[in-house]
Amino acid sequence: DAGVIQSPRHEVTEMGQEVTLRCKPISGHDYLFWYRQTMMRGLELLIYFNNNVPIDDSGMPEDRFSAKMPNASFSTLKIQPSEPRDSAVYFCASSLRLSVGTQYFGPGTRLLVL
Amino acid sequence: LAKTTQPISMDSYEGQEVNITCSHNNIATNDYITWYQQFPSQGPRFIIQGYKTKVTNEVASLFIPADRKSSTLSLPRVSLSDTAVYYCLVGDDRDDMRFGAGTRLTVKP
Numbered sequence: 001d002a003g004v005i006q007s008p009r010h011e012v013t014e015m016g017q018e019v020t021l022r023c024k025p026i027s028g029h030d031y032l033f034w035y036r037q038t039m040m041r042g043l044e045l046l047i048y049f050n051n052n053v054p055i056d057d058s059g060m061p062e063d064r065f066s067a068k069m070p071n072a073s074f075s076t077l078k079i080q081p082s083e084p085r086d087s088a089v090y091f092c093a094s095s096l097r098l099s100v101g102t103q104y105f106g107p108g109t110r111l112l113v114l
Numbered sequence: 115l116a117k118t119t120q121p122i123s124m125d126s127y128e129g130q131e132v133n134i135t136c137s138h139n140n141i142a143t144n145d146y147i148t149w150y151q152q153f154p155s156q157g158p159r160f161i162i163q164g165y166k167t168k169v170t171n172e173v174a175s176l177f178i179p180a181d182r183k184s185s186t187l188s189l190p191r192v193s194l195s196d197t198a199v200y201y202c203l204v205g206d207d208r209d210d211m212r213f214g215a216g217t218r219l220t221v222k223p
Contacts, residue, residue, distance in 0.1 A: 042213060042214065042215045043213040091158075100146060100204075100211055101146065101160050106157055107157060
Protein backbone atom coordinates (compact mmCIF):
# COMPACT_ATOMS: atom_id res chain seq x y z
CA ASP A 1 0.00 0.00 0.00
CA ALA A 2 1.25 3.49 -0.81
CA GLY A 3 0.15 4.88 2.53
CA VAL A 4 -1.85 8.06 2.98
CA ILE A 5 -1.42 10.34 0.00
CA GLN A 6 -1.77 14.08 0.21
CA SER A 7 -1.65 16.72 -2.48
CA PRO A 8 -0.30 19.18 -3.10
CA ARG A 9 2.81 18.84 -0.93
CA HIS A 10 3.37 22.57 -1.00
CA GLU A 11 0.97 25.41 -1.69
CA VAL A 12 1.64 29.12 -1.85
CA THR A 13 -1.30 31.42 -2.33
CA GLU A 14 -2.41 34.95 -1.72
CA MET A 15 -4.74 36.10 0.98
CA GLY A 16 -8.37 35.81 -0.10
CA GLN A 17 -7.84 32.92 -2.46
CA GLU A 18 -9.51 29.56 -2.11
CA VAL A 19 -7.29 26.65 -1.12
CA THR A 20 -8.18 22.98 -1.51
CA LEU A 21 -6.12 20.26 0.12
CA ARG A 22 -6.62 16.64 -0.89
CA CYS A 23 -6.20 13.33 0.83
CA LYS A 24 -6.42 9.69 -0.19
CA PRO A 25 -6.56 7.42 2.85
CA ILE A 26 -5.22 3.89 3.06
CA SER A 27 -7.64 1.50 1.40
CA GLY A 28 -9.94 -0.17 3.90
CA HIS A 29 -9.47 2.42 6.64
CA ASP A 30 -12.81 3.60 7.97
CA TYR A 31 -11.56 6.70 9.75
CA LEU A 32 -10.01 9.82 8.28
CA PHE A 33 -8.57 12.74 10.23
CA TRP A 34 -7.44 16.23 9.31
CA TYR A 35 -4.83 17.96 11.49
CA ARG A 36 -3.12 21.32 11.38
CA GLN A 37 0.37 21.91 12.77
CA THR A 38 1.98 25.23 13.62
CA MET A 39 4.86 26.19 15.84
CA MET A 40 2.57 28.15 18.12
CA ARG A 41 -0.27 25.66 18.54
CA GLY A 42 1.36 22.32 17.82
CA LEU A 43 -0.67 19.53 16.20
CA GLU A 44 -4.41 20.24 16.30
CA LEU A 45 -7.19 17.88 15.31
CA LEU A 46 -9.57 19.73 12.99
CA ILE A 47 -12.14 17.12 12.02
CA TYR A 48 -12.54 13.40 11.58
CA PHE A 49 -14.79 11.16 9.49
CA ASN A 50 -16.12 7.65 9.98
CA ASN A 51 -17.31 5.85 6.86
CA ASN A 52 -17.34 9.17 5.00
CA VAL A 53 -19.52 10.89 7.62
CA PRO A 54 -18.12 13.82 9.64
CA ILE A 55 -18.20 12.84 13.31
CA ASP A 56 -16.46 15.66 15.15
CA ASP A 57 -15.66 19.02 13.59
CA SER A 58 -15.19 20.89 16.85
CA GLY A 59 -11.60 21.62 15.94
CA MET A 60 -12.42 23.47 12.74
CA PRO A 61 -11.28 27.02 13.46
CA GLU A 62 -14.06 28.93 11.72
CA ASP A 63 -16.56 28.90 8.89
CA ARG A 64 -13.86 29.58 6.35
CA PHE A 65 -12.80 25.96 6.79
CA SER A 66 -14.82 23.08 5.38
CA ALA A 67 -14.10 19.40 4.85
CA LYS A 68 -15.80 16.77 2.75
CA MET A 69 -15.44 13.08 2.13
CA PRO A 70 -17.48 12.19 -0.96
CA ASN A 71 -16.28 8.59 -0.98
CA ALA A 72 -14.07 6.19 0.95
CA SER A 73 -10.97 7.03 -1.03
CA PHE A 74 -11.00 10.80 -1.12
CA SER A 75 -11.32 13.78 1.18
CA THR A 76 -10.82 17.52 0.81
CA LEU A 77 -10.14 20.34 3.22
CA LYS A 78 -11.06 23.71 1.81
CA ILE A 79 -10.22 27.18 3.08
CA GLN A 80 -12.18 30.04 1.58
CA PRO A 81 -11.09 32.78 1.81
CA SER A 82 -7.58 32.03 3.01
CA GLU A 83 -5.72 34.28 5.44
CA PRO A 84 -2.03 34.51 6.39
CA ARG A 85 -2.76 32.98 9.80
CA ASP A 86 -3.86 29.80 8.02
CA SER A 87 -0.25 29.15 7.06
CA ALA A 88 0.64 25.78 8.54
CA VAL A 89 1.30 22.15 7.69
CA TYR A 90 -1.92 20.22 7.20
CA PHE A 91 -1.83 16.48 7.81
CA CYS A 92 -4.31 13.83 6.85
CA ALA A 93 -4.36 10.52 8.71
CA SER A 94 -6.41 7.36 8.43
CA SER A 95 -7.05 4.35 10.63
CA LEU A 96 -9.00 1.12 10.75
CA ARG A 97 -10.67 2.03 14.00
CA LEU A 98 -10.94 4.86 16.47
CA SER A 99 -8.10 3.87 18.69
CA VAL A 100 -5.02 5.72 19.88
CA GLY A 101 -2.00 4.27 18.16
CA THR A 102 -3.64 3.10 14.96
CA GLN A 103 -3.36 6.24 12.84
CA TYR A 104 -1.21 6.45 9.76
CA PHE A 105 -0.26 9.97 8.77
CA GLY A 106 0.34 11.36 5.33
CA PRO A 107 3.37 13.50 4.45
CA GLY A 108 1.45 16.74 4.94
CA THR A 109 0.74 19.82 2.84
CA ARG A 110 2.77 22.89 3.69
CA LEU A 111 0.54 25.92 3.10
CA LEU A 112 1.80 29.47 2.92
CA VAL A 113 -0.72 32.27 2.58
CA LEU A 114 0.85 35.59 1.64
CA LEU B 115 -8.99 12.23 27.32
CA ALA B 116 -6.43 12.37 30.11
CA LYS B 117 -4.21 15.42 30.10
CA THR B 118 -0.50 14.75 29.64
CA THR B 119 2.56 16.74 30.61
CA GLN B 120 6.00 16.17 29.12
CA PRO B 121 9.16 18.25 28.83
CA ILE B 122 9.24 20.71 25.95
CA SER B 123 12.73 19.76 24.87
CA MET B 124 15.69 17.52 25.64
CA ASP B 125 19.24 17.28 24.38
CA SER B 126 21.39 14.18 24.19
CA TYR B 127 24.52 12.84 22.54
CA GLU B 128 24.95 9.95 20.18
CA GLY B 129 25.20 6.60 21.90
CA GLN B 130 23.44 7.69 25.07
CA GLU B 131 20.18 6.31 26.42
CA VAL B 132 17.37 8.85 26.45
CA ASN B 133 14.41 8.71 28.81
CA ILE B 134 11.40 10.94 28.23
CA THR B 135 8.82 11.00 30.99
CA CYS B 136 5.15 11.83 30.55
CA SER B 137 2.83 12.64 33.45
CA HIS B 138 -0.83 11.67 33.23
CA ASN B 139 -2.27 11.95 36.73
CA ASN B 140 -5.87 11.60 35.60
CA ILE B 141 -5.43 8.45 33.56
CA ALA B 142 -8.57 6.30 33.46
CA THR B 143 -8.79 2.56 33.97
CA ASN B 144 -9.37 1.85 30.30
CA ASP B 145 -6.71 4.22 28.97
CA TYR B 146 -3.66 3.04 27.08
CA ILE B 147 -0.42 5.02 26.84
CA THR B 148 0.85 5.61 23.33
CA TRP B 149 3.94 7.34 21.98
CA TYR B 150 4.37 8.82 18.53
CA GLN B 151 7.51 10.08 16.84
CA GLN B 152 7.62 12.91 14.32
CA PHE B 153 10.65 13.63 12.16
CA PRO B 154 11.06 17.03 10.55
CA SER B 155 8.87 17.47 7.49
CA GLN B 156 6.98 14.23 8.14
CA GLY B 157 3.76 13.20 9.84
CA PRO B 158 3.82 11.50 13.24
CA ARG B 159 4.24 7.75 13.34
CA PHE B 160 3.35 5.25 16.05
CA ILE B 161 6.31 3.82 17.97
CA ILE B 162 5.01 2.06 21.07
CA GLN B 163 1.95 1.48 23.23
CA GLY B 164 1.41 -0.01 26.66
CA TYR B 165 -1.05 -0.43 29.50
CA LYS B 166 1.14 -1.33 32.47
CA THR B 167 4.63 -2.56 33.44
CA LYS B 168 7.06 -2.68 30.55
CA VAL B 169 6.75 -2.96 26.81
CA THR B 170 9.67 -3.29 24.43
CA ASN B 171 9.92 -3.33 20.67
CA GLU B 172 12.68 -2.82 18.11
CA VAL B 173 12.53 0.95 18.48
CA ALA B 174 11.98 1.72 22.16
CA SER B 175 10.90 0.58 25.60
CA LEU B 176 8.01 1.92 27.60
CA PHE B 177 8.03 1.79 31.39
CA ILE B 178 4.79 2.25 33.28
CA PRO B 179 4.72 2.21 37.12
CA ALA B 180 1.99 0.47 39.04
CA ASP B 181 -0.06 3.63 39.62
CA ARG B 182 0.09 4.44 35.88
CA LYS B 183 0.23 8.17 36.60
CA SER B 184 3.34 8.53 34.51
CA SER B 185 5.25 6.67 31.83
CA THR B 186 8.79 6.77 30.49
CA LEU B 187 9.81 6.27 26.90
CA SER B 188 13.33 4.90 26.72
CA LEU B 189 15.42 5.12 23.55
CA PRO B 190 18.60 3.03 23.79
CA ARG B 191 21.81 4.34 22.28
CA VAL B 192 20.35 7.20 20.28
CA SER B 193 21.77 8.34 16.97
CA LEU B 194 21.46 11.61 15.09
CA SER B 195 18.50 10.16 13.20
CA ASP B 196 16.51 9.93 16.44
CA THR B 197 16.24 13.72 16.48
CA ALA B 198 12.48 14.24 16.42
CA VAL B 199 9.47 15.32 18.42
CA TYR B 200 8.01 12.65 20.68
CA TYR B 201 4.35 12.77 21.68
CA CYS B 202 2.71 11.02 24.60
CA LEU B 203 -1.01 10.27 24.22
CA VAL B 204 -3.33 8.71 26.76
CA GLY B 205 -6.76 7.38 25.92
CA ASP B 206 -8.87 4.36 25.17
CA ASP B 207 -10.42 2.98 22.00
CA ARG B 208 -13.25 5.48 21.97
CA ASP B 209 -11.13 8.58 22.30
CA ASP B 210 -10.06 10.77 19.45
CA MET B 211 -6.41 11.43 18.90
CA ARG B 212 -5.37 14.82 20.25
CA PHE B 213 -1.65 15.56 20.39
CA GLY B 214 0.01 17.88 22.89
CA ALA B 215 3.14 19.91 22.27
CA GLY B 216 5.42 16.89 22.52
CA THR B 217 9.08 16.72 23.51
CA ARG B 218 11.63 17.94 21.01
CA LEU B 219 14.66 15.66 21.27
CA THR B 220 17.90 16.87 19.75
CA VAL B 221 20.72 14.35 19.44
CA LYS B 222 24.15 15.90 19.05
CA PRO B 223 27.29 14.27 17.65
